[in-house]
Amino acid sequence: MGEIVLYSANWCGDCRRAKAWLREHEVPFTEVDVEHDDAARDRAVEIAGGRRNIPVLVLPDGRVLVEPTNTELADALAPGA
Template sequence: MTDIVLYGADWCGDCRRAKTWLRENHIPFTEIDVEHDDTAREKAIALANGRKNIPVVVFPNGTVLIEPTNADLAAALAV
């Protein structure tokens, strides 16, 4: 399975929660820091249809979740 991509920032509580949930459930993911990477920030905004909320989580099948709850992540991954 290709990794999930999580666009986020260290200061973001929802990002930390989502990363913790993914790690606890042994789900591989790639983290991209939007705070220090302008290109990544613009990509995250584009993926979120102009919204500036994080985290933006992109799944291998193309599904994009913006500020997902743990339940949203579980449902998207059928965990």
């Protein structure tokens, strides 16, 4: 599996939870901080279909998860998902 791109901010509790889940399950990801980067924030909103919620995760196959629960992360990253 390729690497996930995670759009997040340090103040975001859901972002911290998602990062902790990914680390716990040894899923590689690249974090993009939307708090101090206007272009990254705009890109995250665009990817999320206009939603301003974070985290926004772009999976290696192009699927996008917006503010996913741990269960949604597990389901999306399960083998064969």
